[in-house]
Amino acid sequence: xxxSNISLTLEVWRxxxxxxxxxxxxxxxxxxxxxxxFLEMFDVLNERLIREGQDPIAFDHxxxxxxxxxxxxxxxxxxxxxxxxxxxxxxxxxxxKNGDTIVVEPWRAKSFPVIKDLMVxxxxxxxxxxxxxxxxxxTGNVNGVDANAIPVEKDKADTAFAAATCxxxxxxxxxxxxxxxxxxxxxxxxxxxxxPQGAPERKDRVLxxxxxxxxxGFGSCTFTGACEAVCPKEISIxxxxxxxxxYLNAGMTxxxx
Amino acid sequence: MLxxxxxxxxxxxxxxxxxxxxxxxNPTNKRKLEIIxxxxxxxxxxxAASLGEMGYKVKxxxxxxxxxxxxxxxAQGGINAAKNYQNDxxxxxxxxxxxIKGGDYRAREANVHRLAEVSANIIDxxxxxxxxxxxxxxxxxxxxxxxxxxxxxxxxAAGQTGQQLLLGAYQALERQVALGNVTMYSxxxxxxxxxxxxxxxxxxxxxxxxxxxxxxxxxxxxxxSGGYGNVFYLSTNAMGSxxxxxxxxxxxxxxxxxxxFTQIHPTCIPVSGDHQSKLTLMSESLRNDGRxxxxxxxxxxxxxxxxxxxxxxxxxxxxxPAFGNLVPxxxxxxxxxxxxxxxxGVGKSKMAVYLDYADxxxxxxxxxxxxxxxxxxxxxxxxxxxxxxxxxxxxNLFDMYTKITGEDPxxxxxxxxxxxxxxxxxxxxxxxxxxxxxxxxxMGEANFSDHGANRLGASALMQGLADGYFVIPYTxxxxxxxxxxxxPIPVSHPEFEAAENAVSERINKLMGINGKQxxxxxxxxxxxxxxxxxxxxxxxxxxxxxxxxxxHLKKDFWSDVRIPGKIxxxxxxxxxxxxxxxxxxxxxxxxxxxxxxxxxxGGHFREEMQxxxxxxxxxxxxFQYVAAWEYQGDGQWQLHKxxxxxxxxxPTQRSYx
Ligand SMILES: Cc1cc2nc3c(=O)[nH]c(=O)nc-3n(C[C@H](O)[C@H](O)[C@H](O)COP(=O)(O)OP(=O)(O)OC[C@H]3O[C@@H](n4cnc5c(N)ncnc54)[C@H](O)[C@@H]3O)c2cc1C
Ligand code: SF4
Ligand code: FES
Numbered sequence: 001x002x003x004s005n006i007s008l009t010l011e012v013w014r015x016x017x018x019x020x021x022x023x024x025x026x027x028x029x030x031x032x033x034x035x036x037x038f039l040e041m042f043d044v045l046n047e048r049l050i051r052e053g054q055d056p057i058a059f060d061h062x063x064x065x066x067x068x069x070x071x072x073x074x075x076x077x078x079x080x081x082x083x084x085x086x087x088x089x090x091x092x093x094x095x096x097k098n099g100d101t102i103v104v105e106p107w108r109a110k111s112f113p114v115i116k117d118l119m120v121x122x123x124x125x126x127x128x129x130x131x132x133x134x135x136x137x138x139t140g141n142v143n144g145v146d147a148n149a150i151p152v153e154k155d156k157a158d159t160a161f162a163a164a165t166c167x168x169x170x171x172x173x174x175x176x177x178x179x180x181x182x183x184x185x186x187x188x189x190x191x192x193x194x195x196p197q198g199a200p201e202r203k204d205r206v207l208x209x210x211x212x213x214x215x216x217g218f219g220s221c222t223f224t225g226a227c228e229a230v231c232p233k234e235i236s237i238x239x240x241x242x243x244x245x246x247y248l249n250a251g252m253t254x255x256x257x
Numbered sequence: 258m259l260x261x262x263x264x265x266x267x268x269x270x271x272x273x274x275x276x277x278x279x280x281x282x283n284p285t286n287k288r289k290l291e292i293i294x295x296x297x298x299x300x301x302x303x304x305a306a307s308l309g310e311m312g313y314k315v316k317x318x319x320x321x322x323x324x325x326x327x328x329x330x331x332a333q334g335g336i337n338a339a340k341n342y343q344n345d346x347x348x349x350x351x352x353x354x355x356x357i358k359g360g361d362y363r364a365r366e367a368n369v370h371r372l373a374e375v376s377a378n379i380i381d382x383x384x385x386x387x388x389x390x391x392x393x394x395x396x397x398x399x400x401x402x403x404x405x406x407x408x409x410x411x412x413x414a415a416g417q418t419g420q421q422l423l424l425g426a427y428q429a430l431e432r433q434v435a436l437g438n439v440t441m442y443s444x445x446x447x448x449x450x451x452x453x454x455x456x457x458x459x460x461x462x463x464x465x466x467x468x469x470x471x472x473x474x475x476x477x478x479x480x481x482s483g484g485y486g487n488v489f490y491l492s493t494n495a496m497g498s499x500x501x502x503x504x505x506x507x508x509x510x511x512x513x514x515x516x517x518f519t520q521i522h523p524t525c526i527p528v529s530g531d532h533q534s535k536l537t538l539m540s541e542s543l544r545n546d547g548r549x550x551x552x553x554x555x556x557x558x559x560x561x562x563x564x565x566x567x568x569x570x571x572x573x574x575x576x577x578p579a580f581g582n583l584v585p586x587x588x589x590x591x592x593x594x595x596x597x598x599x600x601x602g603v604g605k606s607k608m609a610v611y612l613d614y615a616d617x618x619x620x621x622x623x624x625x626x627x628x629x630x631x632x633x634x635x636x637x638x639x640x641x642x643x644x645x646x647x648x649x650x651x652x653n654l655f656d657m658y659t660k661i662t663g664e665d666p667x668x669x670x671x672x673x674x675x676x677x678x679x680x681x682x683x684x685x686x687x688x689x690x691x692x693x694x695x696x697x698x699x700m701g702e703a704n705f706s707d708h709g710a711n712r713l714g715a716s717a718l719m720q721g722l723a724d725g726y727f728v729i730p731y732t733x734x735x736x737x738x739x740x741x742x743x744x745p746i747p748v749s750h751p752e753f754e755a756a757e758n759a760v761s762e763r764i765n766k767l768m769g770i771n772g773k774q775x776x777x778x779x780x781x782x783x784x785x786x787x788x789x790x791x792x793x794x795x796x797x798x799x800x801x802x803x804x805x806x807x808x809h810l811k812k813d814f815w816s817d818v819r820i821p822g823k824i825x826x827x828x829x830x831x832x833x834x835x836x837x838x839x840x841x842x843x844x845x846x847x848x849x850x851x852x853x854x855x856x857x858x859g860g861h862f863r864e865e866m867q868x869x870x871x872x873x874x875x876x877x878x879x880f881q882y883v884a885a886w887e888y889q890g891d892g893q894w895q896l897h898k899x900x901x902x903x904x905x906x907x908p909t910q911r912s913y914x
Contacts, residue, residue, distance in 0.1 A: 016826075017826065017827075033529075033530055033532060035529040035530055035532075036530070036532045037534070037661075039534070040532045040533070040534050041532075043532070043534055043777070044532060047775055047777055047778075049821075050775050050821050050830065051773075051775065051819075053821070054821065055821050055822055056821065056829070056830060058827055058829055060322060062321055062326055062328070062495040062496050062497050063326075063328065063330065063331045063495045063496075064495070064496060064534065064535050064537075065331055065537055065538075065657070066657070066660075067330050067331050067417065067420055068321070068326040068328075068330050068331065068495065069323075069325070069326060069330075070321060070322065070326050083660070085656075086660060090657070090660045090661070091660075092660065092661065092663070094663055115466060115827060116826075116827040119827065121322070122322060122323065123322070123323070123443065125323065126323050126324075126325075126431060126434075126441075126443075129427075129428060129431045130431045130432070130435040131435070133428055133431065134386070134387075134428035134429060134431060134432045135385065135386050135387045135428070136432065137382075137385045137386060138310050139303065139306055139307040139310060139382060139429060139726045139730075140307065140382075140726070140727075145381060145385060146381060147340070147380045147381045147383075147384040147390075147398060148340075148342060148397050148398055150384075151392075151395065151396025151397055152392055153396055154392050154393065154394050154396065157389055157390075157391075157392040157396075158392075160387075160389045161389035161391075161414055161415065161421070164389050164414075164421060164424065165417060165420065167330075167420075168323065168325055168326075191387065191389065192387050195387050195389065197384065197385055197387045198387045
């Protein structure tokens with residue numbers, strides 16, 4: 001991979017704290033290797049800022065392998081940047097050309113308040129899971145039920161797994177004009193509803209999780225598909241249809257009680 | 258002095274006897290007992306969920322913004338369990354034996370046997386939670402093989418096993434949070450343990466958003482803070498993985514076990530330049546089907562596909578015909594280094610070997626053609642079908658490789674090189690997972706316990722969940738049963754005061770240095786010393802130099818580091834500086850340990866101690882013990898030895914030939 005290094009202009013959202021006003025600040029970065037990841041480019045910039053006596057840009061990141069869901073940058077109007085099915089930590093500078101200007105912002109959503117610069121508070125997602133995103137089995141001996149006692153059709157298991165690969169990054173919310181969390185939530189509801197182990201609680205689960213989502217201030221879903229388009233794990237929008245069905249079913253039977 | 262508290266009796270009865278006789282805490286008393294859990298990876302999340310469910314009052318801490326983001330999430334390949342679903346002769350004994358042998362006879366038999374015993378329950382537990390493991394068309398669970406074993410006992414969920422297991426534990430944890438049994442503190446970093454009258458009684462931590470220090474009381478403190486591979490700067494660990502929690506505990510009296518035992522993983526994407534911030538693992542499961550080779554000719558610059566079959570050296574298959582590409586990690590890593598050092602490396606840096614899927618694609622393609630009865634399939638058709646099979650098995654790993662390197666592993670062999678991956682060393686613990694400080698426990702990668710000098714693939718996930726779901730719920734009762742009369746100690750206690758002051762002083766000191774060099778630059782320098790002199794191979798001369806260099810680096814750090822910003826705000830550089838300062842101290846101890854262990858075993862390869870064929874030469878006569886180091890003040894340690902007795906798995910020369 002022999003490409004020569006490039007120069008870029010970055011417009012980065014800087015905001016000192018949750019209560020402060022933010023603004024865009026322009027940075028020139030030179031000598032960027034196309035083999036760098038986007039975050040490594042930020043590392044290099046931050047090193048320079050520190051040496052110049054400035055405050056480095058705060059952003060969330062940890063695994064840098066596209067799996068922990070920490071990283072969360074809105075790049076040129078698109079959560080996680082230009083590459084399909086890729087988190088920003090896996091985006092590499094090959095994606096850009098010499099002379100490009102890149103605008104970098106935090107996730108924008110009422111339910112994800114900015115903490116500092118590009119860092120936001122996504123604890124609302126944890127609270128949605130608390131509302132029912134689990135199977136209520138106790139740990140310990142599981143009453144001696146062997147793991148192979150209940151076979152699960154491969155197709156169903158695979159679909160459940162595909163939904164379960166959601167990394168909880170919040171890009172779906174950031175991409176949605178209504179800031180809806182439906183894709184995130186539908187991934188968990190689908191994962192558990194598709195498996196026999198999750199079936200007994202499926203009604204309460206979906207009702208409680210939806211109620212919590214509303215409480216957190218996420219918007220409603222108008223099925224525009226912006227979420228699916230930016231989801232780094234390619235969580236399918238059919239999960240939202242499944243969630244809607246689960247919700248309707250649950251609503252009907254619960255009303256009758 | 259070291260009492261490992263191994264129960265008496267035959268190996269296979271120890272754990273059930275222990276459980277049968279252990280002290281219990283009744284439900285009313287449990288509600289009065291508070292437990293602090295540091296970390297929400299597999300070990301921490303499973304422990305916090307289990308203990309909360311049992312009725313204890315639990316407080317759990319992690320430095321990420323959510324417990325679901327702990328580094329366990331990144332584990333790819335799988336988790337072992339002695340289920341013998343494949344009917345290929347697996348058993349608890351075989352898993353126990355493979356683990357002891359794989360660890361080169363430097364692990365404690367009783368712990369490893371317990372691990373093998375509970376392994377099957379882990380899978381039951383996870384399936385009940387809804388963990389979507391891979392399944393066969395029959396609807397039953399699927400298995401694959403991993404290095405260092407000859408059976409298929411690894412359960413997996415594509416290349417995201419850690420994610421699925423952690424989400425299972427995380428969901429169980431969030432359920433307990435919802436029920437009010439666990440209080441979760443995200444974006445909090447533990448910066449000290451509070452010890453009162455010889456027992457662990459709480460922690461000091463920093464709220465990473467406000468920067469304020471907090472005091473928390475607990476009748477017991479569990480450290481589940483993960484491994485310290487980032488002491489090498491470049492590793493496959495997440496950026497935030499650190500040693501701070503266990504290092505602070507070490508300085509408060511917890512012995513550090515086998516600090517130098519580090520696992521270098523053979524299949525990682527090679528370093529591409531100075532900007533490199535971390536290394537990416539290509540799961541060991543790839544060695545199931547991929548073949549590793551270098552050119553037979555030195556400095557051969559041809560493209561890999563232009564090098565004919567008979568000019569390739571499949572060096573693992575050549576050197577280790579019995580295990581071939583599936584030799585344990587330490588063996589595979591050293592063999593790669595040996596070839597590259599000898600001048601046969603490939604790629605721009607020449608520090609890489611090929612991992613080739615061409616044969617596997619043909620083999621699977623032919624299988625599909627036969628299955629579908631396509632008698633006149635073209636070569637292209639076979640290749641296409643073969644690629645589909647490979648994609649289903651390893652697609653996400655191949656995608657990751659393409660994103661990072663810009664190359665297509667379906668058509669061009671991958672370039673790989675060993676990288677730091679896991680630390681077998683950690684806080685010394687006894688059979689109950691207690692450190693040398695009563696009331697202070699270490700679990701998961703943070704303890705030294707089960708993997709000896711080399712960990713087998715897919716065994717860390719197993720250990721983390723075993724510790725959290727199945728071991729600690731019993732062993733902690735044995736301690737807490739005697740604590741039911743201890744009222745919560747108010748955090749105004751002088752020991753809390755003193756501990757907080759010490760933490761605060763150190764932070765002020767760091768912020769006051771106002772030097773010229775960045776934290777990152779110190780971390781890189783430390784990493785280079787460690788990798789060059791305490792890495793894949795070590796010698797006395799180099800280790801002595803490294804110790805001097807690290808001492809020098811430490812001085813430099815404390816007089817010239819620059820940390821921008823303020824204390825009472827989000828300050829990621831300050832967070833990092835706290836961690837790097839501890840890594841520097843740990844680096845010194847790792848080198849001291851590596852220097853004292855004048856033998857080669859597992860991942861610890863002393864150049865002075867090798868056979869004529871370049872294999873590791875163990876010295877059971879002199880080193881069949883766990884080295885447990887006691888901190889005795891700045892740069893000073895006292896060595897304690899726990900002799901290892903092998904009653905069942907008699908040590909032999911480890912051979913995979
Ligand atoms: C890329 C990769 C792939 C792997 N694949 C496999 C595999 O396929 N199979 C396998 O068996 N093993 C695998 N491993 C190893 C395995 O993932 C780890 O050993 C294991 O997950 C560690 O779990 P843990 O619970 O001990 O710690 P971690 O998951 O590392 O969790 C540490 C926790 O401690 C918290 N923490 C740390 N310090 C502090 C502090 N000071 N204050 C507060 N909180 C703190 C963190 O926030 C985090 O919650 C892999 C490792 C890597 C790096
Ligand atoms: S659904 Fe996709 S975009 Fe939304 S949180 Fe999950 S992984 Fe992120
Ligand atoms: S840093 Fe973990 S997903 Fe990007």
